Amino acid sequence: MRADADMPPDVLCDGLAKTFDGGVEAVRPLSVRFEGGHTTAVVGPSGCGKSTLLRLIAGLERPSAGRVEIGGLPPAETQRRGELAVAFQDPSLLPWRSVRGNIELALHLARRPVAAAHVEHLVRLVGLEGFADTRPAELSGGMRQRAAIARALVTEPELLLLDEPFAAVDELTRQQLAQDLPRIWEARGTTTILVTHSVNEAVMLSDRVIVLSPRPATVVADMAIDLPRPREPEMSRWPEFMASVDAVFAALSASMARNSLAIAAQ
Template structure:
């Protein structure tokens, strides 16, 4: 059982598509394999369906067609075993619980024993020392997001899904997190999916970037990030890093051009 839990799962999407009740096509039939223990970033314009794809992988949204497998099982099974964690775009902290209480909630929901030490370590990791007993209303937007990241990590999930988790986090803390978090999930062997708007962040954090087209989401580029780890903020100034960000930007504009021919023609 323990050995099984430490094995990171592969995520396989087969012809997964999503059309909402109103007729909006969010994701076009899409085939995807995310390698175990890797960090994959989904990059694309606003509203392109990245979050929908993430929610389908999390089992929170059923695909209209196609199938998803996480470590050989459907998402519902992963959910049942509480083997995955999601850090939502909105921190979604319960306002009546302190930072510590919100993090502890994840352990209780996942039916894991309360672990005060692990909680305190994570609070320190996300830079919230001294705020453990603070209610969310007294925190800044960035601090709330960091608390939500700590909550997502506390159950030591095998699959970690991050939906723009650093949106409101200030630049310095973001750089610090970009160094600390990959170290943590590498050590744990977590399969991580990161949805982000920031190309630099995607290159800094991931092993692979999937560039999505505007809605309905389709993969326009699959870029391997072969930069050595651990990575430091200074790496962003290297030629190799710049070449990768250029490639992602290029793919994003190609996706836009394909989706909106009239605009491109102007």
């Protein structure tokens, strides 16, 4: 058992690697610790293996080498206790269930009681008030993604994994969500891992940004973001914010340049 069940769990990746059956090497042995109760953003170029890393942590993919531990236990254990939630890139809402039905399904799957007020609150929070009884087919792409985020949050998991959660959300809503949602997981001290290719989003939402190289993914930079919480939209004009964004960009482009040099040298 974990040392302290109330502490948000650390996520440890130890020599983690994944090579797919076809021989594609998605993640090269990678060791990193995601601190409990913190939000860590993972950025990297498209197709670098970010999502694979997230799926490995979620226990949806079996590592070719190394291991993942969530609070000292394998991911399957966290899954089994219903303490894990993933907001997938594709909202993956079940089309025959309403927004409410999809959110309640998560409670059911995690073996939690269904609290109608809590569900209502989340629906409001993600800006879907009045759409609780609407089926996904009648929602826009951004609305579906917000419903998927509400579903991930409803079980109040210990570990929240977000895979490009705002990709289809329009700019204004994205800003609103970026402001509102972190309050939920911060208040509960949820360990959050956010995969994104938006550098601004990574810096705005997280306490720490990890930069991955082009495929196969390895860590090329790991930097703390020292901005006060709660974050406000106007912080994006602060010099500290811009400095962090610049640093992440620099690390990203350096790794991509190295990669294209390596290709040119071959």
